[in-house]
Amino acid sequence: MNILVTGGAGYIGSHTVRALQKAGHTPVVLDNLSRGHVESLPAGVEFINMDIADPALVNLLKEKQIDGVMHFAAHSQVGESMVNPMIYYENNVVGSFRLIESVRQAGVKYFVFSSTAAVYGEPEEVPIKEDARLAPTNVYGRTKLMIEQMLQDYSNIYGLRYVALRYFNAAGADNSGEIGEDHTPETHLIPLILEAALGKRPNITIFGTDYDTADGTCVRDYIHVNDLASAHILSMEYLRDGGESNYFNLGSGNGFSVKEIVDTTKAVTGIDFSVAIGERRAGDPGTLIASSEKAQTILGWKPVHSDVMQVIKDAWQWHQGHPNGYKA
Numbered sequence: 109m110n111i112l113v114t115g116g117a118g119y120i121g122s123h124t125v126r127a128l129q130k131a132g133h134t135p136v137v138l139d140n141l142s143r144g145h146v147e148s149l150p151a152g153v154e155f156i157n158m159d160i161a162d163p164a165l166v167n168l169l170k171e172k173q174i175d176g177v178m179h180f181a182a183h184s185q186v187g188e189s190m191v192n193p194m195i196y197y198e199n200n201v202v203g204s205f206r207l208i209e210s211v212r213q214a215g216v217k218y219f220v221f222s223s224t225a226a227v228y229g230e231p232e233e234v235p236i237k238e239d240a241r242l243a244p245t246n247v248y249g250r251t252k253l254m255i256e257q258m259l260q261d262y263s264n265i266y267g268l269r270y271v272a273l274r275y276f277n278a279a280g281a282d283n284s285g286e287i288g289e290d291h292t293p294e295t296h297l298i299p300l301i302l303e304a305a306l307g308k309r310p311n312i313t314i315f316g317t318d319y320d321t322a323d324g325t326c327v328r329d330y331i332h333v334n335d336l337a338s339a340h341i342l343s344m345e346y347l348r349d350g351g352e353s354n355y356f357n358l359g360s361g362n363g364f365s366v367k368e369i370v371d372t373t374k375a376v377t378g379i380d381f382s383v384a385i386g387e388r389r390a391g392d393p394g395t396l397i398a399s400s401e402k403a404q405t406i407l408g409w410k411p412v413h414s415d416v417m418q419v420i421k422d423a424w425q426w427h428q429g430h431p432n433g434y435k436a
């Protein structure tokens with residue numbers, strides 16, 4: 109299939125582009141490089157520097173004979189969304205609306221959307237199933253939920269078929285060591301810990317030790333970026349093979365506390381970096397663990413890289429080889 113990958117130069121997008129090539133599909137990357145890295149793209153992939161909101165996209169989708177769109181391009185930091193919501197509404201909500209409308213006008217049939225566990229907010233039950241209450245606790249999660257709702261309307265009324273994938277905590281890197289996570293500023297736990305291990309920051313700060321969890325720190329479900337990549341391909345193939353519009357959680361089903369991640373990283377790196385205790389971060393639920401049974405049953409998806417030790421090892425390989433990310 110010819111697949112347009114928005115945000116294909118970003119963290120999860122770039123891993124999916126490689127997986128698409130390996131699976132025999134033809135990815136076309138669309139990215140405005142506001143946060144992505146063109147260096148993350150493999151040789152031979154077509155790259156178009158364009159914004160998702162650009163109306164020229166209608167013709168592009170037709171010219172390239174695009175069968176389906178994978179939509180990764182978004183702002184994705186919870187903390188930033190609570191300080192600067194404007195860019196989340198502009199880029200995520202308005203930008204995605206423009207993109208989805210271009211998809212409709214061009215007659216593209218299939219759409220796979222990067223959603224998030226943040227659509228659930230503080231869960232009433234864990235592991236979280238897809239029919240759980242949707243009550244995001246931050247602007248980022250709200251913008252993703254709005255886009256899911258938009259897709260549902262376009263599906264019901266215009267017949268666009270879509271899959272929304274609600275990721276838990278994306279982590280790790282391709283085990284080639286060639287691509288990995290490079291955000292500016294970095295806000296995610298595992299890369300920040302690895303920067304502390306590399307001596308690039310004085311310590312890692314644990315945000316809150318008074319949560320209702322076994323050791324008082326937040327529990328999250330870390331899922332390897334290559335397991336997310338495979339889920340996107342299975343979702344696109346599911347739509348191609350007649351699957352109806354649907355949404356799935358993607359997680360490993362295992363929860364690890366911030367303290368456990370810190371300790372595991374010390375074990376993987378062999379470095380005893382310093383750890384500070386800080387206040388809770390606004391908008392953080394205590395425990396988020398996925399039930400991914402639905403994706404396993406309907407898509408035939410299986411996370412195979414998401415052992416937490418492996419996730420951290422792969423991330424460490426990338427960070428050691430690229431201490432300044434994609435910058436030389």
Ligand code: UDP
Nearest residue numbers: 186295296297300313314315326366389392
């Ligand atoms: N976290 C932390 N210190 C940091 C960054 C994150 O203690 O410097 C915690 C954060 O509060 C959350 C977990 O690590 O409980 C994962 O945060 P991250 O930002 O990686 O992902 P999120 O869960 O927000 O998607």
